Amino acid sequence: MTTQVKKICCLGAGYVGGPTCAVIAYKCHDIDVTIVDLNEARIAAWNSDNLPIYEPGLDKIVFERRGKNLFFTTQVEQAVIEADLIFVSVNTPTKKSGLGAGFAADLAYVESATRQIANVAKSSKIVVEKSTVPCRTAESMRTILEANSNENIRFDILSNPEFLAEGTAINDLLSPDRVLIGGLQTPEGIRAQQALVEVYAHWVPTDRIITTNLWSSELSKLAANALLAQRISSINALSAICEATGADIDEVAYACGRDTRIGPKFLKASVGFGGSCFQKDILNLVYLSEQLNLPEVAAYWKQVVDLNDYQKKRFVSRIIKTLFNTITNKKIAVLGFAFKKDTGDTRESAAIALCKDFIQENAKVRIYDPKVSTEQIFMDLSTPGVDNLDALKKRVTIAKTAYEASEDADAIVIATEWDEFKELDFPKIYEKMHKPAFIFDGRLILDAENLRNIGFRVHTIGREDRDFY
Numbered sequence: 001m002t003t004q005v006k007k008i009c010c011l012g013a014g015y016v017g018g019p020t021c022a023v024i025a026y027k028c029h030d031i032d033v034t035i036v037d038l039n040e041a042r043i044a045a046w047n048s049d050n051l052p053i054y055e056p057g058l059d060k061i062v063f064e065r066r067g068k069n070l071f072f073t074t075q076v077e078q079a080v081i082e083a084d085l086i087f088v089s090v091n092t093p094t095k096k097s098g099l100g101a102g103f104a105a106d107l108a109y110v111e112s113a114t115r116q117i118a119n120v121a122k123s124s125k126i127v128v129e130k131s132t133v134p135c136r137t138a139e140s141m142r143t144i145l146e147a148n149s150n151e152n153i154r155f156d157i158l159s160n161p162e163f164l165a166e167g168t169a170i171n172d173l174l175s176p177d178r179v180l181i182g183g184l185q186t187p188e189g190i191r192a193q194q195a196l197v198e199v200y201a202h203w204v205p206t207d208r209i210i211t212t213n214l215w216s217s218e219l220s221k222l223a224a225n226a227l228l229a230q231r232i233s234s235i236n237a238l239s240a241i242c243e244a245t246g247a248d249i250d251e252v253a254y255a256c257g258r259d260t261r262i263g264p265k266f267l268k269a270s271v272g273f274g275g276s277c278f279q280k281d282i283l284n285l286v287y288l289s290e291q292l293n294l295p296e297v298a299a300y301w302k303q304v305v306d307l308n309d310y311q312k313k314r315f316v317s318r319i320i321k322t323l324f325n326t327i328t329n330k331k332i333a334v335l336g337f338a339f340k341k342d343t344g345d346t347r348e349s350a351a352i353a354l355c356k357d358f359i360q361e362n363a364k365v366r367i368y369d370p371k372v373s374t375e376q377i378f379m380d381l382s383t384p385g386v387d388n389l390d391a392l393k394k395r396v397t398i399a400k401t402a403y404e405a406s407e408d409a410d411a412i413v414i415a416t417e418w419d420e421f422k423e424l425d426f427p428k429i430y431e432k433m434h435k436p437a438f439i440f441d442g443r444l445i446l447d448a449e450n451l452r453n454i455g456f457r458v459h460t461i462g463r464e465d466r467d468f469y
């Protein structure tokens, strides 16, 4: 007989735990969902009118179910005791020190969440690994949990990686391409897997719910992110060839993407991919490959990250070279700071790397992003452990609009593809800029011909420079 899930607890109220479990509550009125976090401010925000993360469509879902079958609390213990299924959706950042530093995932939060469950559980639980973790982490979780189980309590571990992308999270969750659930292929493991299948089956067609063994599920998550990031690095590598030859990267991407075997998605050249996961997960795969004594495989995946770093550096070099080989004290308006549009998340955003380089070159940087706070921008640009905020504020200012950012600027740099940047009144902007007025489009969103007609000197990723000075 299948276990019927009635109460779910989610450890971690972040970008994944919050939206994922809010959607479960929205779609499964017969299940109580409690999302817990150690971070009191984050929980307070989830309980307020001003949710801690910006995600289109999230407010509606949270406001509709909060207080009915969706709860946010810091009372971890109580929520764990009551739940029959627990998602572990805590952060798994790249290790900063020790063994595997710079590559391996830091599993300290996963382990401490697992121990918390083991310490307080008074009845059997299905424990679901939602965080992205290295292959065989479920085994470590099982060892910890089993050491604390007895004939009255058993723990079944599942892997259910999340594939949502920020900015489209709610859509991705409401109609996922697939849901992946890995479990031990024992009668108990299969029963636990089935219990989670039934939760998703409230709204996901069953042919989109894939069940596999635990290790395939864990590896598939790293593999999916690696394959996606690899496509971006491939198109960005080609963008460098386009700039040198006169080919146009959008035309190349379109022509290639029309081949149904290649497909059109994820072929947009850019100043480089960002986000909390692509780099982290590939480095994790690199580390795994090295641990498995597969150095060629490790080097292959590492190159995806190296190319991404190269793309950011290449863009900065092009800007400096175009601005007559110096940007000292020049005003650069950076439009966009989030790692992609429709999110306020800045983790690993390409804009951070660009701005740091501009600051190094003694430029004056003026940043505008519709969703990122001033505090966040200064936090991202300051060096941890170094009190350089005052020095930073002499070089960096934050603008309230794209117009304010561009006033008196020597150059505009498009770092994030926010839709509003396409709609700007460029003649008005041009008027107020230093001349010659430059635009560097790192996202291929602007109509370069139109801008040239206004008088701008336009440089676009993946297109040859047409102005010669």
Ligand SMILES: NC(=O)C1=CN([C@@H]2O[C@H](COP(=O)(O)OP(=O)(O)OC[C@H]3O[C@@H](n4cnc5c(N)ncnc54)[C@H](O)[C@@H]3O)[C@@H](O)[C@H]2O)C=CC1
Pocket (backbone or CB within 6 Å): 011, 012, 013, 014, 015, 016, 017, 036, 037, 038, 039, 042, 076, 089, 090, 091, 092, 109, 112, 113, 116, 130, 131, 132, 133, 162, 163, 164, 165, 166, 276, 277
């Ligand atoms: N951000 C994204 O778009 C995606 C992230 N992932 C993965 O999901 C996992 C979580 O990512 P995010 O939600 O972005 O991280 P996040 O940093 O936004 O949220 C994690 C939360 O867990 C909390 N936490 C840590 N230990 C805890 C504990 N013992 N008990 C309760 N709360 C605890 C932290 O305070 C934090 O609020 C990571 O492994 C990530 O790789 C997977 C798919 C998409």
Ligand SMILES: O=C(O)[C@H]1O[C@H](OP(=O)(O)OP(=O)(O)OC[C@H]2O[C@@H](n3ccc(=O)[nH]c3=O)[C@H](O)[C@@H]2O)[C@H](O)[C@@H](O)[C@@H]1O
Pocket (backbone or CB within 6 Å): 132, 162, 163, 164, 165, 166, 167, 225, 228, 232, 265, 266, 267, 268, 269, 270, 271, 272, 273, 274, 275, 276, 277, 278, 339, 340, 341
């Ligand atoms: O594991 C994760 O965290 C998630 O990582 C990515 O989602 P996310 O990072 O939120 O956003 P993406 O849309 O994948 O964009 C990542 C970066 O690549 C860039 N990108 C994306 C697509 C493209 O064609 N070109 C390009 O430069 C984006 O601007 C952004 O900086 C994956 O798309 C999700 O499936 C996955 O769940």
